[in-house]
Amino acid sequence: MTELDTSGYSCPEPVIMTKKALKDSPEGLAVLVDNRASKENVSRYATALGYKVKVEEAGQNWKLIISK
Amino acid sequence: MVESLTMRIAEKGKLAVAGAIIGIAAIVLTVLGNPGNMGFCIACFLRDTAGAMHLHTVPIVEYVRPEIIGIILGSFVLSVITGDFRPRGGSSPLLRFIIAFIVMVGALVFLGCPLRMVIRLGGGDLNALVGLLGFIAGIGVGCIFLANGFTLGKAEKQTRLEGTAIPFMTILLFVLFLAVPSLFLFSETGPGSMHAPAAASLLAGLAVGVASQRTRLCMAGGIRDIFLVRDFTLISGFVAIFIAVLAGNLITGKFSLGFADQPVSHPMHLWNFLGMAAVGLGSVMLGGCPLRQLILAGEGSSDSAVAVLGMIAGSAFAHNFSLASSANTGPGINGKIAVVGGILILLAIASIVTLRERRK
Numbered sequence: 001m002t003e004l005d006t007s008g009y010s011c012p013e014p015v016i017m018t019k020k021a022l023k024d025s026p027e028g029l030a031v032l033v034d035n036r037a038s039k040e041n042v043s044r045y046a047t048a049l050g051y052k053v054k055v056e057e058a059g060q061n062w063k064l065i066i067s068k
Numbered sequence: 069m070v071e072s073l074t075m076r077i078a079e080k081g082k083l084a085v086a087g088a089i090i091g092i093a094a095i096v097l098t099v100l101g102n103p104g105n106m107g108f109c110i111a112c113f114l115r116d117t118a119g120a121m122h123l124h125t126v127p128i129v130e131y132v133r134p135e136i137i138g139i140i141l142g143s144f145v146l147s148v149i150t151g152d153f154r155p156r157g158g159s160s161p162l163l164r165f166i167i168a169f170i171v172m173v174g175a176l177v178f179l180g181c182p183l184r185m186v187i188r189l190g191g192g193d194l195n196a197l198v199g200l201l202g203f204i205a206g207i208g209v210g211c212i213f214l215a216n217g218f219t220l221g222k223a224e225k226q227t228r229l230e231g232t233a234i235p236f237m238t239i240l241l242f243v244l245f246l247a248v249p250s251l252f253l254f255s256e257t258g259p260g261s262m263h264a265p266a267a268a269s270l271l272a273g274l275a276v277g278v279a280s281q282r283t284r285l286c287m288a289g290g291i292r293d294i295f296l297v298r299d300f301t302l303i304s305g306f307v308a309i310f311i312a313v314l315a316g317n318l319i320t321g322k323f324s325l326g327f328a329d330q331p332v333s334h335p336m337h338l339w340n341f342l343g344m345a346a347v348g349l350g351s352v353m354l355g356g357c358p359l360r361q362l363i364l365a366g367e368g369s370s371d372s373a374v375a376v377l378g379m380i381a382g383s384a385f386a387h388n389f390s391l392a393s394s395a396n397t398g399p400g401i402n403g404k405i406a407v408v409g410g411i412l413i414l415l416a417i418a419s420i421v422t423l424r425e426r427r428k
Contacts, residue, residue, distance in 0.1 A: 008156070008222035010355050010364075012289070012296060016214060019297065036152050037284050044075055045297055060154075 006042075007034035007061060014038040015045050018066075022049070028067035032058065039064065076301055079283075083305035086279035090305075091312025093272040094187050097135070099320060100264035104331025105191040107313075108135060108276065109184035110358035111175035112332075114376070115383035115392075116260050117241075120252040123384035128258025132245040134266045136362065137238050138273020143281040143366025144235040152281070155231025157370030160220040163417060164371055165378035167350045170410035171358065172382030174346030176392035177339055177399045177407050178202075179332055181358045182287030182347060186306060188333065190313025192325035195333050195340050202341035204291055206348025211295040213418040214352060217425035223371055231368030234376065242270075259332055259395075276359075277366060286360040288351035329396075336398030342407050343393075349414050 002025045006014035014033055021029055028051060033039045039062045043053045046066045054065040094107025106112060112129075119130035147153040175181045178199045180188060185203065188196035210218075244251055246266075255261040263269065279285070283305060290303035317323040327335040334340070351357045354375055356364065361379070364372035386392040391406040393399040399407070 008159075008224060009219070010156075010223070010369075011284075012214065012292060012355070013219055015297060035154060036150075040079070040284075044079070044299065044301065047075060048297075048299065 001065075002029040003032065004029055005032045006038060007032055009038070010035065011037050011041050015041050018042050018045060022046075022066070028065070031064045031066060032061060033064060034061045079301050080304040083283045083285060083302065084308040086283040086285050087305040087308025088312045089279045090183075090276050090285075091187075091190070091309045092316065093275055094309075094313055095316030095320065097264045097269060097272050098322070100268050101262055102264050102269075103259040103262045104322070105188045105193060106180075106184060106259065106332060107187055107272075109180050109187070110136070110362060111172055111181035111379070111383070112179075112184065112259070114172070114358075114379050115176060115387065118380050118384045119260060119387070120254065122253060123380065124387035125253070126387045127253075127260075128255050129260040129387065130253040130255045131260045131263055132241065132252055133263070134242065134245075134269035135273035135276070137242045138270045138275075139277040139280070139359070139362045140235060140238045140366045142274040142277020143363040144232075146278050146281045147367040153231065153368050155226040155228055155368035155370065156223040157226045157230060159223040159371045161371055161374045163220060164354060164375045165381070167353050167414065167417065168361065168375035168378030169382035169385070170414055171347050171350035171354070172379040173386050173391050173406050173410050174343040174350065175358070176343075176383060176386045177403050178343030178347070179334065179393050179395065182344075182351070183309070183357070183359050185344065186287065186309050187313050188330070190310050191317050191330070192323045193330040193333050194325065194327045195330060195335055195337075198337045198340040199344040202344035203288075203348040205341070206345035206350075207288055207291045207352050208295055209345075209415075210349045210352025210418070211292055213422050214292075214296065216422050218353070218418055218422045219425060220353070220371075220421070223369070226368070226370055230370050233370070234365045234373040277363065280359060280363050281366065284360075284363075286356045288348060288357040289360065291348075292352055332395045334393050334396055334398035336393075339393065339399050339404065339407065342411065346407055346411050346414065349411065349418070353414065353418060
């Protein structure tokens with residue numbers, strides 16, 4: 001599964017990065033986020049597109065598994 | 069899709085509550101003594117604080133606004149409790165300083181930050197509607213750059229000392245304000261002389277800081293999300309503030325619809341539009357409106373802390389060099405040149421960064 005690391009970026013950039021990455025891998029991808037705002041915004045964006053989002057804790061950060 | 073819908077409704081509910089809290093706090097502060105339609109104004113309050121600290125010496129806009137202190141500390145304390153406090157920084161700090169400086173100049177030509185724009189709308193000030201159109205235009209242009217790759221770069225982890233510097237500076241300022249007020253300048257007339265009791269202002273600021281940190285409420289973000297991802301979640305906070313302020317003004321009999329004779333406002337449409345266009349574009353480039361910069365600074369973002377310092381510097385320059393508008397008469401020639409020049413600088417920064425990113 002493709003991984004996208006958005007740590008260090010704050011919203012809306014992680015959402016835009018996810019939007020672009022989903023164009024290249026429409027089946028889904030894993031997005032690493034390092035703040036709650038991005039976690040919620042990316043999840044909301046992906047679910048609005050009809051994807052399922054699973055949130056995994058990754059240390060202090062989160063890994064969002066976005067899949068069909 | 070059902071999951072997405074319930075998530076959106078829950079978030080909109082939280083934002084509506086936060087917006088209502090902010091709107092009510094704004095009305096209460098106005099009743100307790102703040103200037104008309106100025107329960108909150110991040111730009112004006114940073115400007116007043118800059119004046120109190122002798123950074124400019126315009127006698128009518130000098131006061132240490134406890135609302136600002138409360139907002140930063142409310143965000144800081146809540147983010148420490150919830151684990152959102154994460155010191156980060158190093159994403160083009162100097163560019164952020166410059167962009168925030170221009171945002172402040174634009175806001176002081178319009179006479180208010182985006183939050184005060186909504187509060188002015190709720191008071192019936194139609195000049196704020198013109199400002200809103202400019203704000204939307206500026207955000208629209210900013211979104212074109214964002215969609216094409218604009219970024220100020222990655223922030224890195226910072227030490228806790230770096231992250232807590234601005235909350236502690238804020239506490240120091242408040243202690244000095246209470247203990248040694250003779251250090252500061254305080255207006256005897258004009259908007260700077262009009263303020264609610266310090267305790268009420270601080271409490272209202274804390275409430276707004278907590279509510280905004282929790283919901284990530286942002287005036288620019290709401291409109292930006294509609295343009296970029298057709299997401300209407302964040303805008304609901306903006307709408308809730310408007311409704312709460314409108315209701316409060318109708319109840320207290322302060323609602324007055326029109327362009328003329330509005331409190332701390334001017335009817336120069338072009339300059340209201342361009343001032344807020346600069347604020348909209350700059351806010352999108354910074355990742356949030358002036359209120360959001362205060363909240364992020366409280367959460368440990370030294371990039372946003374630098375933006376706050378940029379806004380303070382911008383406000384001092386705006387008054388020392390007569391860039392800010394006067395109530396009723398609008399901006400002078402210096403202010404007009406500064407707004408147009410500021411927008412050109414923002415466009416130049418955004419274009420250079422976006423072109424570089426596209427070549428990558």
